[in-house]
Amino acid sequence: MKDRSSGILLHITSLPGKYGIGDFGKCAYEFVDFLKESHQKYWQILPMGVTGYGDSPYQSFSAFAGNPYFIDLDSLVKMNLLTEADLKPLIDLNLISNIQYDKLYIERYKVLKKAFTNFKENSSLNILTNFKNKNIWWLDNYALYMAIKNKFNGKSWLEWPKNYKFRDKETLRKARIELQEEIEYHIFLQYLFDKQWKDLKQYANENNIKIIGDIPIFIATDSADTWENPKMFYFDKKLQPKKVAGCPPDAFSADGQLWGNVLYNWKNIENDNFKWWIKRVKSCFKLYDTVRIDHFRGFESFWAIPAKAKTARFGKWEKGPGMKLFYAIKKSLGDLDIIAEDLGFLTSKVHKLLKDSGYPGMKILEFAFDSREESDYLPHKYPKKSVAYTGTHDNQTVVGWYKTVNDKDKKFCDEYLDDFLKNINSKTETINWKFIEALWSSNSNLVIAPMQDFLGLDDSSRMNTPSTLGGNWIWRFDSNLLNKELSKKISSITTQYKR
Template sequence: MKRESGILMHISSLPNEFGIGSFGREAYEFVDFLELAGQKYWQILPLGHTSYGDSPYQCFSAFAGNPHFINLDTLSKKGYLKEEDYKDINFGEDKEKVDYALIFKKRNEILEIAYNNFYKEKNEDFEIFKKENSFWLDDYSLYMAIKESFDLKSFREWEDEKLVNRDEETLKEYREKLKERIEYYNFLQYEFFYEWSNLKEYANSKGIKIIGDLPIYVADDSADMWSNPKNFKVDSDNNLKVVAGCPPDAFAKTGQLWGNPIYDWDKMEKDGFDWWILRVKESLKIYDIIRIDHFRGFESYYEIPYGNKTAENGKWVKGPGIKLFNKIKESLGDVNVIAEDLGFMTKEVIDFRDETGFPGMKVLEFGFGGEDSTDLPHNYIENSIAYTGTHDNDTALGWFLSISEEEREKAIKYLKLDLNEGVSYGLIRGIWGSVSRLSIATMQDLLKLGTEARMNIPSTLGGNWQWRMKEGSLTKELAKNLYDMTKLYGRTN
């Protein structure tokens, strides 16, 4: 089995002048950097159309892409924008943080101009795209157009009850009334997938594979929930009966209340798990490997009665287990999946993961709290993916400065940390030298950044998903240092 490595950095974190990272020049330069540094993988967070809170794990559709990532220079080259439409606009003072409220307003105004210019021409590729993706695009674009007409409220707050319940005559009326807005959202998706497929093709041509993230759950405020409520645990009025979360533990005394709808697995099984097979199939069109978030939820998941203010009164319920993945394999063949198996793992969950054959995750930052943690490299197995930390962890440096003195001493001793080299590089060496077939470092750790560059603090709203890499960070020296380390540990094959 080949030993390889890669870097985790979301598209939003790429530098540019337009307020948020995109599929533009800087993305291609990042691919070139990975190639120069001997890396074989670029891992990103979910590419979905984010909703309130800006989390890529809460999206308006399980299939649609985030219009924020459409590159404005690309639209200009295609003749849909003039430079004066976007070049001198202020997208935020701090170039190393995303101001989501500001870019939502500014970028949408610019994308409207691009759409109006695009729509003047007849575009056969656009018509083909709409037809090929109608199974999700029709509901998504209609949902977004209606949502926009109701001040961006969730469908549960729409004033027209017939619309909420998808009365066919009412839907017909709204399709006609909002046909131009529906086409606008169709255009955004067309442009998103056009640009993303070109970027992915470029990465693949350089020997770089894309690891994409697949959230296990969908958001309640989504086209998926509105168009297919019977896929979820709902009552006769399609109101949620239970929601997803995590039980209380040492980190969260009242548990985590995520609020996502929970699948009606019995109903999905009767349908042959068609929705999940379709979701995985579509994901594998845009990623080379998918990392399934909260993988343990397929073995057993935690459900909380709808309306509860905390997660304390939830219970564990058995999931579909191996039956789902057997069906996926039967339909799609062997699929490249990474199982996000972090957190409390029972023997049943471990046995289930092993039965799928998917590699699990090891996070070095978790390794120093107990006696002999399975997150310490001497306990890794070959069929695993090793990380310094994930998007939910502090950066390596931030983590090192925040842990107890006892943990710090253990880390220094175990990794032979050289504070001149930098804590981050000590952790990268730790996983690069492990037996795991693939090791992934965050870009923040490669740049030796502290807590100020943390991507997300779980169970908090606001201030997350904002970090952006500083322009000029991708130096030849940085690439050479990473290449030398990667070669030293036999990961440049």
């Protein structure tokens, strides 16, 4: 990330796949081609974990497993595991452009189960055995967890019968026998995910496109990881959460944000020499070229909320592992290409942690135009060692922001951008392209904009509104929007500013 470069933020789900959601199929390869034609060097995506309630990629059933929604179904037809007729119910989901997760869950897993049945009848299970043996350190527990979860109709492991919840050895031994087929099914899904993602990533890399992945700081309370390693988290003797994650009240939310993830017991993790975290980071760098660490400030100190609290107001700051964790990661894995998501309430200690880590932080242009104060997010202030964005998956689109921002801030934005762009002889007119050009011309070594901002879309295409349920993570774009005209425009601005 030392050279000037640029990229596009677009999650896999947002690709225009044929079967109700973006996937690793033809649509993904075509997007790589679009990135290449547009002279982009990076494709940034969101976490690719198995999603549950709320469909958030930041609440996954596993820190290591991949989302079966992304499996390319056309390839399963070519493998004679499915027929075109099997996929008809999923094609019908495309009649509505946004993702319909409730219907997708039913229809896609039904189809994947049929593919597994056909695979068992016609293929050697040695393929799965070899894959399992290579990944046994996480896959064995994950497949068992998912099989038991299915046995208890999707209930959280915190609600399972005591002998399952507390991992009684004899109970789990019997479960492995009783649920063998279901366990093999989940191994099969992970095998397909792993193979198809590696093929896609290789194609991107061969076309000089690097992948930026995202590692959530916290783990879902209901996950294979918390079930297997409860001592790493703040659970009580009854295996109920004692403290959960969130962020304190601020100008955007009087009650703060109550995320609900059970918090890490960093003392116990440190006593184990951070082994689990090192494994997690190592596995991420097998998937991605660069990794963005979410909520970086939480490693300095985090907002701890009593599990029974109704809002985040009742939390308090507690110390994180700080540089001890990052020293351990570096000692084990060497220097890594990491981006620190250093947004939110930052103290001098957080700034010091970022500096000591050596990771570049993030700059968000939408945050720059608060007319009440001078901002570090103004483009003329960006240091080279930073990654600058128009906005992230959690922000409004640029067009949406501009429509709703107050008059004072809009006036500040207009005056600043007009002066800034005048200095570089820009004739850009629309607000989304003004934002993009301001970034692309800045000092930051890496600049990225969400696909929505290249397309000039409003907030109906917003990816996520934090602390809200429903309507999030559902946006997809039409494949017709990836046209030569747009590619040429992105390419031109990228070449102009030597990215």
